[in-house]
Amino acid sequence: MNSAIRLLPGTPDDANRDYLPESLKHSDIVVNENGNNSQPYPAGLTEHREVLVDGVEDTWYTFVPSGCRPGVALPLVISLHGGLMTGWGQAVYSSWTAVAEREGFVVVFPDAHERRMWAIDVAAEHVARMTRPNPEGLYLPAPAASVEANHDLQFVRALIERMAQEYDIDRERIFVHGMSAGNIMASQFARHLGGVLAGVAGSGGPTDPAMLFDADGEIINEAGPLAVWESRLDLDLAGTYYSDDIPSVVVANRNYWLRLNGVTDPPVIAVRGTDNFAFYRGAHADVVFRDVHNRDHGQTFDDAELVWDHLFSGVRRDADGSIVRDESLLPRTGDPFALAVAAGRAKAWVSGRRVPMSTPAFVWDSVQYHGRGGSTLSRGSYVFAPIDLLAEVFDATLADDDDGRVAELTLKDGRTLQFARGAIGCVVDGRITAMLAEAVWRDGVLCLPVQWLAEAILDFRASTHSGVVYVTDHHSQLSGNMARLIADLLLSHE
Secondary structure, three states: OOOOOOOOOOEEOOOOOOOOOHHHOOOOEEOEOOOOEOOOOOOOEEEEEEEEEOOEEEEEEEEOOOOOOOOOOEEEEEEEOOOOOOHHHHHHOOOHHHHHHHHOOEEEEEOOOEOOEOOOOOOHHHHHHHOOOOOOOOOOOOOOOOOOOOHHHHHHHHHHHHHHHHOOEEEEEEEEEEEOHHHHHHHHHHHHHHHHOOEEEEEOOOOOHHHOEOOOOOEOOOOOOOEEEEEEEOOOOOOOOOOOOHHHHHHHHHHHHHHHOOOOOOOEEEEEEOEEEEEEOOOOOOEEEEEEOOOOOOOOOOHHHHHHHHOHHHEEEOOOOOEEEOOOOOOOOOOOOEEEEEOOOOEEEEOOEEEEOOOOOEEEEEEEOOOOOOOOEEEEEEEEEEHHHHHHHOOOEEEEEOOOOEEEEEOOOOOEEEEEOOOOEEEEOOEEEEOOOOOEEEOOEEEEEHHHHHHHHOOOEEEEEOOEEEEEOOOEOOOHHHHHHHHHHHHOOO
C-alpha cells in the first residue's frame, strides 16, 4: 500500500458554529474546534443506500484503499459517528481514510438509522427524559426490547457481512471504532456482539456504568474479552444520562475492560506531549487508555492513527476465538525516566515502579496576604515530596543535620544544594536562589516542591494536575484522568 500520508489543503470556515456544517460534504471546506477537526471531503469515499435488515433502507460510506487487489484479505474498520452527525461527517472529522490508504484496510462509516442518533442503551430512570423530543434534536430513539430488536446493532452486524461479501475481508481482523455517542454504540456492540471483532476503540462518550455492571457489581457481557482502546478528553463534560460524575464514569469504563480482559498488573505509562497513555497487558486481551490534555469532547484528528498504530495493527481474533497480540507490531514502552507523586500518597511512581516514601506527598500553597486585611490569596499550589526520595530518583547524595531540618544534596555534576526548614532560598554552590515555596519539615525530613527542583535546577520537564506532578526528560503535559489514574495506582498497594 502507499507508504506515506499527504495532507490536502482546505478552505477554512472559521465563522462556522454548526456541529456538522452540511457544506463540508463533497467540498474542500474545513472546520476546527477544540475537540473536532476536519479534512477536505476524502476522494474515494462512496455513498451506499441499501436494505440490509428489517426491510428498511440504511446509508453508509465506504473507503477502499487504492492498492486493494482480489485475493488479498484486508482488515475492516467500522467507524461510528457522534450524535447528530453522519457517516460522511465521521469520515471528514477523522483520519481513518488516510490511514486506511497507507496501511491497506477497508473502512466503513455508517449512518445511524434514526435522526442521526444511535439506539444506545439507557438506564431505566433516564429513558423518559432522554427519548423526549427537544428543540436541539439531541434525544435518543426509543429503547429496543432486545439486542435482536435493536436496528442499529443489527445493521452494523449486517454491514460487516455485506463488506465480507463485496471484498476480501480478513475475518480475524475486524474492528469497530466510535466517537461520542458512536463510542457508546461501539461499546454496546462489543459487549453484545463482539465475538466477530478483534478489537474496539473510541473517543469521548464513555458508557453509563449502569449498563456495564449489575446491582451486585458483576460485569454484564455476552461476547467476552476484546482488545480495547479508550480515548478520553481532559475537558469532557458529563452527559445527562450518566449515573455518576464524568471522572468516575471514566474509571468505571476502564475497570470494566480491565476486569473482563484479565488485567492484574499495573500499566506501562507514557506521557508524550498532550497524550497520556496507560498500556495494560491482560491475560485475555490488552487495554490501552489514552487521555488528552486540554481537549474538549470529541476526537483528535490523529485518534485513528494512534488506534491503528498502538492496537488494531497488531491484534487479531484466532480461529479458537482468542485475541492474539503480535509482539513485533506492538512494542509498548513507557517513559524510560518518569517520576510521579500524588498528594496524600505514601508511594511514588518511579520509571514504572512503586517506591515507598518517608512521608506522603502533599500540596503546599504559596500565599500572598500583605494588604488584604487578614485574608490570603494563593499565588501557586505545588506538590511537595521528601528530599530523600528526590535524592534517590535524581542520583544525588544526601546529607542532613539538626534532625533533618537542614539538608544538602550533592548532584551528579558536582553542584551542591543546601536547604533549611522554612527557608524559601536554596543555596546553589554558595549562592542563593529563590524557590517557588519554602522548604517544609515533616516526619523528620525536609520536603521540597518537586516541579521547581526538576525544572529550575535539573532541567527536566514537569507538569501538575489535580495534586499529581509528573516529571520526565521530554515535553509532557499531565491530564486530569491520567492524574487520577496515577493517584489510584499509588493508593492500591499501600
